[in-house]
Amino acid sequence: MLTDTKIPFRYIIKQIxxxxxxxxxxxxxxxxxxYYFSSYLPPIPVQLPTILGSAISLILAFKINQSYDRWWEARKVWGAIVNDSRSLLIQAKGFMEEDRLISETPQEVLKRIGYRQIAWCYSLGQSLRGLDPVANLQQYISAEELTYLEGHKNKPLALLALHNQELKDLRQQGVFGAYEHVQLATMLVRLCDSMGMAERINSTVFPVTYRLFIHLFIYLFLIVLSLGLVETIGLTEIPILLALASTFFLLEKTAKYLQDPxxxxPxxxxxxxxxxxxxxxxxxxxxEKQVPKPVAAESFYLM
Amino acid sequence: MLTDTKIPFRYIIKQIxxxxxxxxxxxxxxxxxxYYFSSYLPPIPVQLPTILGSAISLILAFKINQSYDRWWEARKVWGAIVNDSRSLLIQAKGFMEEDRLISETPQEVLKRIGYRQIAWCYSLGQSLRGLDPVANLQQYISAEELTYLEGHKNKPLALLALHNQELKDLRQQGVFGAYEHVQLATMLVRLCDSMGMAERINSTVFPVTYRLFIHLFIYLFLIVLSLGLVETIGLTEIPILLALASTFFLLEKTAKYLQDPxxxxPxxxxxxxxxxxxxxxxxxxxxEKQVPKPVAAESFYLM
Amino acid sequence: MLTDTKIPFRYIIKQIxxxxxxxxxxxxxxxxxxYYFSSYLPPIPVQLPTILGSAISLILAFKINQSYDRWWEARKVWGAIVNDSRSLLIQAKGFMEEDRLISETPQEVLKRIGYRQIAWCYSLGQSLRGLDPVANLQQYISAEELTYLEGHKNKPLALLALHNQELKDLRQQGVFGAYEHVQLATMLVRLCDSMGMAERINSTVFPVTYRLFIHLFIYLFLIVLSLGLVETIGLTEIPILLALASTFFLLEKTAKYLQDPxxxxPxxxxxxxxxxxxxxxxxxxxxEKQVPKPVAAESFYLM
Amino acid sequence: MLTDTKIPFRYIIKQIxxxxxxxxxxxxxxxxxxYYFSSYLPPIPVQLPTILGSAISLILAFKINQSYDRWWEARKVWGAIVNDSRSLLIQAKGFMEEDRLISETPQEVLKRIGYRQIAWCYSLGQSLRGLDPVANLQQYISAEELTYLEGHKNKPLALLALHNQELKDLRQQGVFGAYEHVQLATMLVRLCDSMGMAERINSTVFPVTYRLFIHLFIYLFLIVLSLGLVETIGLTEIPILLALASTFFLLEKTAKYLQDPxxxxPxxxxxxxxxxxxxxxxxxxxxEKQVPKPVAAESFYLM
Amino acid sequence: MLTDTKIPFRYIIKQIxxxxxxxxxxxxxxxxxxYYFSSYLPPIPVQLPTILGSAISLILAFKINQSYDRWWEARKVWGAIVNDSRSLLIQAKGFMEEDRLISETPQEVLKRIGYRQIAWCYSLGQSLRGLDPVANLQQYISAEELTYLEGHKNKPLALLALHNQELKDLRQQGVFGAYEHVQLATMLVRLCDSMGMAERINSTVFPVTYRLFIHLFIYLFLIVLSLGLVETIGLTEIPILLALASTFFLLEKTAKYLQDPxxxxPxxxxxxxxxxxxxxxxxxxxxEKQVPKPVAAESFYLM
Structure with a gap:
């Protein structure tokens, strides 16, 4: 996410x-x-660039809105993950009948659930970004659990399966009642839903033809405009066309980046x-007394 | 779904x-x-093509947005199917009281539920596309279940009925408690909802009159523009009109394809x-140790 | 719903x-x-028709979008009715403890529930359209139930009340447990919600002033355009104005029809x-072995 | 809600x-x-009114859409109230174990709940409109309940509290089981949600600056247009400006009225x-045999 | 929230x-x-300002709509908090089995829950605004609870944890049944969701590049317009450009303020x-007999 600070000019130019x-x-x-063939070139009717211009803004407006919706939905999904992670731990604590625990303290059990939940969040984030989904997980889950993950392609799903197994074991010890167990399982369903939503946004390509058409139209528009501006021949025209085209390409690029969050x-x-x-x-x-610091912004963005 | 790779030019042209x-x-x-009757033709006021042009973009914008919404809703429905399929199996596993099973191992029961769920997904996909909804299902469900399907018109619904029967049998054996049973039945309701939503998108024709009007307006617009461009007579005008019209037809066609996913x-x-x-x-x-490979892209699209 | 087939030209013209x-x-x-008073007529500034034109497209775009939303919402409501009707029967079957039934077979009870649900759908459809809400219901419900309906103004609501009574009776016989009963009652709440949503769409008049303004603006626009086209006097102008006005009226009419589904x-x-x-x-x-055929399309539409 | 009948011209003019x-x-x-200073007035570039015009339509379009959304949401909230009122009574009837009632007949209890629910609806409607929220309530609730309401500022909330107390008493008599009680309490939560949503729409002022800007822009636009129309001096210009301005003010006013439903x-x-x-x-x-008639329309609107 | 009263002109001007x-x-x-180099300046084609103008309105329209959505969502979240706060207390009262309470009266317990809920609302509001989240909380919660909050970074979350602990204690005393307990815990999940949603809106920066582009385009537009208005040289041009630019900046600023509520x-x-x-x-x-007064408006806004 870009922060509110000054964005380096280089970063913007690099994209286009x-x-x-x-x-x-x-x-x-x-x-x-x-310059060389002006007498052979056809006169361009004045309506043509305007019509192409409105076709471009039609699709650009569509694309900007829809890409923002994808970006905002992705953010909402991760907002829901925050809420459900907190609620899972709060509910596990609230529903636990401590005296039914045999070999462990309540604190140990809750810590294992909470840490595995933290591991799930990091793992899902890494996996969505195509990075190593088990990086640093050894801080949060046991060695056996890490081994279990190895056999799975979808690591966050495997972590949910571990959560599920843990809840089942606790249910069988009577630590959770039937009703409380189902309620906690519902939290896992919600986490599973959020995971699936993020995967959906990540794996669904925005209709590529629209992008193709925008580029096509921009070039058509430039050609037509260039031919239409018969009176202004010379070096002045080039910066004008560049400024106009950059406008459209910048908008399109920003939309493209929001689309795939x-x-x-950055x-x-x-x-x-x-x-x-x-x-x-x-x-x-x-x-716990020891909590890590929030992630600091890297120059102009937060990851 | 078209992928991010280069789309063949032929594919685009073929559509229009x-x-x-x-x-x-x-x-x-x-x-x-x-050429022959120029003196008899009426002068066309300059506002006319502009007004028609804005009427076209009005309906095009509307159609592009609504068709995208249908396409995205269809994708969301299938995203929900992914989530609910995973949750169904996770919950069945988590809620099962294994020692109540009489003649089968827990693994056998879960495999039957999981495989039937896989069958349901393939069957629903085929059925939505108008293809054979029982193709290859013999890998996932038993012969008796296949026979049961034969009598039904809506195969995925019949598969849900089989799921329902299985859950009921397990409930009667005490493998699931009353509360867990209802929870699992709720997952079936969610799957039934997703199926119905996909069927709704598939069977609802987008208001055809709008499509008709777009075509009508584009031709009207071309005629008016052609008559209005009095000064440019000759071969130059034809590519200009072709380029303009293709623009509109391409947008309309893309929208039409997104509408019916x-x-x-492709x-x-x-x-x-x-x-x-x-x-x-x-x-x-x-x-399971043996898992199939993900479906590979066919040249420029994924099915 | 208009189908994808050719819509008769007559049908479209008739509307406007x-x-x-x-x-x-x-x-x-x-x-x-x-013709007679041209020298007395004021010159119309060229901006005027353009500004009126953009005001028209502003409200038309708004109306087209909102009416589509109503139409799509109505379709979604009926999609939900499909899903909930199926789920109601599936759940009733899944939750039933057959050996608790005293005087009837499970099949008889389920058939009564299923048939009443079919009756509810037909009755709701008829009632929304202002047609006889008990037409043909004798095929699906008993004579006593028909008599019960007579005393009620809202027939579908009365059918839900019958459903509710049936579930209660079955609960008291122990055919459904407390928990399963509540779950089935929730399905009735969902059906009641869908019914209420359809009634809401049906009884809520789209803000009529917008419709009034569109008509007002179109006539203002025509007058202004007619006065503005000083140079084109004669018969040519009339078809041009007719074509333009039809464009706007067709769009408005289509929106109006979608609004009230x-x-x-058709x-x-x-x-x-x-x-x-x-x-x-x-x-x-x-x-059941005997199932009716799907409703066939009537020339160019499905009812 | 304005009905589909002819709206008096007077009503529309009065607003603007x-x-x-x-x-x-x-x-x-x-x-x-x-007329007096034409030689001292600056020439107005032709782009200026167009740019102001598009700024106006930009905010008008935004305002029309958002105010419609508020209006439609308000209607949805009241649609949900219809559904939940019906469901509350249906569920109370379905869940009641009649033989546990000690001093009252089931009919008396249900009537009290149903009538209090009717009272809640009327009271909420009156309270939202700033009218007397206990007007005519004596037909529906007992004198003690009316007295209880006196001490409360939010009458509908107090009625919900009475509902809640009644359900609790019935639960303690065993008329509702634990599970059924919670389910009915959920209906109260839904009613409480609907009430809160209506209050939210009612108490949230639409961003006033947008309204201010629209008025500002319309006047700026009129001044600029007036100065720009150098060639048309005289009485003709005044009706033209009036017609244009009324257009914009009518749209803005309609939006404003929809915003606060x-x-x-009317x-x-x-x-x-x-x-x-x-x-x-x-x-x-x-x-009941005696039911009141539906409210009739008052000339051109329904309250 | 700005109220419907007159907004001081100073306040508006100050922003831009x-x-x-x-x-x-x-x-x-x-x-x-x-003035000095007019002969060296290139002629600016008339399409250029129009195209830039439509690019500006494209992004402005997008920004106004999306910022309104954020603002409205923030208001909805707080509407949900109102509803859930009321429902939490109503349900706690309705579900409580008073005779199971050992050392306290029901009234004391409910008061503690209700007051802690009030504290949660104030604390969340302060914390979102970056103000002291424990200001004045001593009126609503006990000294021990205040001490517990000290160790936590997220005070409202800690208050929810206290709610959770209280419900658990009451459950263990048998004051709430298992089912009622889970239902009340669900209300905490809803509050936790609302809190997370408000935090999401607060911590998510609106894509800054769009803001940058709007400013960039407005300046480009001014330069181009200034160069394009060759005929109007002199002091008249400056107020025209100022009026136009203020229009756009005011819209952008209002959107920016709505974005971050x-x-x-104000x-x-x-x-x-x-x-x-x-x-x-x-x-x-x-x-309670003593209730505070509603917050009064400060001149032209409510906080």
Whole structure:
């Protein structure tokens, strides 16, 4: 997530440098065309650029809105993960009949559940970004659990299965009643839903044809505009076309980045920051004294 | 679902080839009309194409947005199917009192439920696309169950009925308590909801009159524009009109394809891919060693 | 619901024939005005029609979107009715403790519930459309139940009350446990919600002032445009104004029809078709051999 | 809620009569300015009114959409109240173990609950509109309950508290089981949610600055347009400006009225009509013979 | 929340005073440029400002809509908090088996729960605004509870943990049954969800690049317009440019303020007012005689 601080100019330009280069070549080419063959070029009706312009803004507006919706939905999903992580631990604590525990203290059991939940958050975040989903998990789960994860392709799902097994064992010891057990299992369903939603956003490609059309239309628009501006021949036209085209490409690029919020980019949903917040919250609910610091912003963004 | 790779130019052109041909004929016809009868033609006020143009973009914008919503809703429905399939198996495992099972091992029962759930996903996907809904199901369900399906028109619904019967039998053996049973039945309600939502999207025709109007307006617009461009007579006008019309037809066609995401087309919701993911996830939850590979992309799309 | 087949031209024209006639009269009147009093008419600034045009598209766009939302919501409500009808029967079957039934077979009880549910769907559909809500219900419910309905103004609500009474009786016989009973009662709440939503859409008039303004603006626009086109006097202007006005009136009319999807019109939500689908599904869940055919399309629409 | 019948012209004009008067004064003033000082007035670039015009439509479109959403949400909330009122009574009837009642007949208890629910609806409607929230309640609740209400500022909330107490008493007599009691309490939560939503819509002022800007822009637009129309000096200009301005003010006013649907105005959500419908439905569910008539429309609207 | 009263002109101007100053400098600079170097300046094609203008309104419209959604969502979250606070207390009262209480009266227990809930609301509001989250809490919770809060970073979460512990203790005394306990715990989950949603809105920065682009485009637009208005040189141009630019900046600023509704600004969601309403409602539900007054508006806004 980009923060409210100054965004480096370099960062913005870097995103559209290839498009700008291509626009520059196109402008120069049509400039030369007009210079040498102006008498052969057809007159362009004035409505044409306007119509193309409105077609471009039509699809751009659509794309900006829908990509924002994806980005905001991704954020909502991770907001729900925060809430459900906290509620899972609170409910486990509230529903536990401590005197039914045989070999462990309540605190140990809750800590294992809470830590596994922290592990799940980090693991899901890493896995969505295509990074190593078991990195650093050894701090939060036992060696046997890590071994169990090895056999699974979907690590966060395997962690939910471990949660499920733990709840079942506690239910069989009578630590949770039937009704409380079902309620806690419902929290796992909610976590499973959030995981699936994030995976859906991550694996669903935004209809690519729209992107193709935007690029097509922008180039068409530039050509038509260049041919239409018969009176202004010369170097002045090139910066004008560049400025206009950059406008459209910047908007399109921003939309594209919002669309895919789990790509390990500065515009990502800040899953590491959120996971750390969850870690702090859960550790405090476990009455631990040592809690980590929130993740600090890296220059102009939070990951 | 189209993937992020290069989409063949042929694929795009193929979709609007008839429209382009028709536009070509219209342009040529009006060109000749202007050539031979220019003095009889009325002057077209300059506002007319602009007003028609804004009417077109009005309905196009509406259609693009609503078709995207249908497409995204279809994807959400299948995302919910992924989540509920996983949760069904996780909950069945978590709620099962193993020592109440008489003639079977817990593993056998869970495998039957999990495999039937995989069958349900494939069957629903096939059935939505109008393909054979029992293709390959013999890998996942028993011969008797296949026979039971034969008598039913709605195969996925029949599979849910089998799920329901199984849960009832297990409840009567005491494998699930009353409360756990109701909870699992709720998962079936959720699956039934998702199935009904996908069927709704599939069977509801987008208001056809809007589509009709778009085509009507585009042709009206072309005629008016052609008559309005008095000064540009000749071959130059034809590519201009073709380019403009293709723009609108391409947008309309893309919207039309997104609207109906279960038509066995490259732009479909990738139900086979998703069903395979579910198969992999469920088999891993069943601790099976052999899991199939994810479906690979076919050139530029995933089914 | 209009189907994908060719819509008769007559059907479309019929909807706006009065508007076209009125526009024709207005055009002719202003034509004559311009012919006889052209020197007395004020010059119309060119911005005026454009500003009125954008005001029209502003409200038209708003109306098209909101009416589509109503139409889609109505369809969703009936989709939910499909799902809940199936789930009600599936759950009743799954939760029933058959050996607690005294005088009836499980099959008889389920059939009565299933058939009453079918009756509820048909009755709700008829009642929303302002048709006879007890037409043909004698096939599905007993004579006493029909008599009970007579005393009620809201027939579908009375059918839900009968469902409720039946579930209560079964609960008292111990056929359903307390927990299962509550779960089934929740399905009735969902059906009651869907019924109320459909009634809400049906009884809520879309803000009529917007409709009034659209008509007002279209006529203002025509007058202003007619006065503004000083150079084109004569018969050519009339078809141009007619074409433009028809555009706007067609869009407005389509929106108006989508807005009210239970008016016994071809653009209705196809409640009869959906009710029939539910009948087929429920009868197959009851393992009946005889199921009716789906409702066939009437020329270009499904009811 | 305005009905589909003819809306009196007077009603519409009345809403914008002050704005029209102000616009008239502004037009006359600038007319005179142009008449006496035309040589001192600056030339206005033609882009200026267009840019202001698009800024106006930008905010108007936004306001129309958001105010419709508020209006529709208010209607949905009252739709939910209809559903939950019916469900509450249906469930109370279905869950009641009649033989546990000591001093009362089941019919008496259900009537008390049903009538109190009717009272709640009327009271909420009155309270939202700023009218007397206990008007006519003596028909539906006992004298003691009326006395209890006196001490409370939020009468509908107090009625819910009475509902809650009644359910608790019945639970303690064993008329409702633990599970059924919780289910009925959930219905109270839903009613409490609906009440809170209606209060939220009622107490949240739509961002006033947008309204301010619209008015500001319309006047700016009129001044600029008036100065820009150099060629048309005289009386013709005034009706043109008036027509244009009325357009915008009418749209803004309609939006403003939709925004606040509980202000005792003809455009209100028809809470009295809805409450009467609930009264009819509940009395019929109580098998009463005497039911009131639906509220009739007052000339052109329903309250 | 700004109220419906007159907003001071000063307040509005203050928000954009720096932008206006910058626009003034830019206008003067380009004025002088045109005065001294007019022959060297390139002719600006008339389409350019129009295209930039539509790009600006594209992003402005997007931003206004999305910021309104955030603001409305924040208000909905606090509406849900009102509902759930009331429901929590109503349910606690309804579910309590008073004779199981050993050392306290029911009234004392309910008062403690209700007051802690009031404390939670105030604390959450303060914490969202970055103010002291334990200010004045000593009126509502005991000294030990205040001490417990000290160790926690997230005070409202710690208050929920105290709620949870209280419910658990009461459950162990048998004051709540298993089922009722789970139901009350669900209310805590809902409160935890609302808290997380408000935190999400508060901590998620709206995509900053869009804001950057709007500013960029407005300045580009001003430069281009200034260069394009060749015929109007002189002091007249400056107020025109200022008026136009202020329009856009005011819209952008209003959107920015709506976006972040917990910043201790007049445009905030009025969390103090809402918390006070909750306090009044809960105290009346506890049958207290002394209830505080609603928060009064401060000149033109409510906090």
């Amino acid at each position: 440098r290839f498009d700008i280069a291509r626009v520059f070549l196109v402008s120069v080419f049509f400039q030369m065309l007009k 789990f790509r390990n980019r 515009t990502d949903t800040p899953v590491t920051v959120i996971s750390r917040t969850i870690e702090i919250n859960l550790k405090q609910l476990l009455d | 080839r008839f429209d382009i041909a028709r536009v070509f004929l219209v342009s040529v016809f009006f060109q000749m009309l202007k 279960f038509r066995n087309r 732009t479909d919701t990738p139900v086979t891919v998703i069903s395979r993911t579910i198969e992999i996830n469920l088999k891993q939850l069943l601790d | 024939r009065f508007d076209i006639a009125r526009v024709f009269l207005v055009s002719v009147f202003f034509q004559m005005l311009k 239970f008016r016994n019109r 653009t209705d939500t196809p409640v009869t078709v959906i009710s029939r689908t539910i009948e087929i599904n429920l009868k197959q869940l009851l393992d | 009569r002050f704005d029209i008067a102000r616009v008239f004064l502004v037009s006359v003033f600038f007319q005179m300015l142009k 509980f202000r005792n105005r 455009t209100d959500t028809p809470v009295t009509v809805i409450s009467r419908t609930i009264e009819i439905n509940l009395k019929q569910l109580l098998d | 005073r720096f932008d206006i100053a910058r626009v003034f400098l830019v206008s003067v600079f380009f004025q002088m440029l045109k 917990f910043r201790n600004r 445009t905030d969601t009025p969390v103090t007012v809402i918390s006070r309403t909750i306090e009044i409602n809960l105290k009346q539900l506890l049958d």
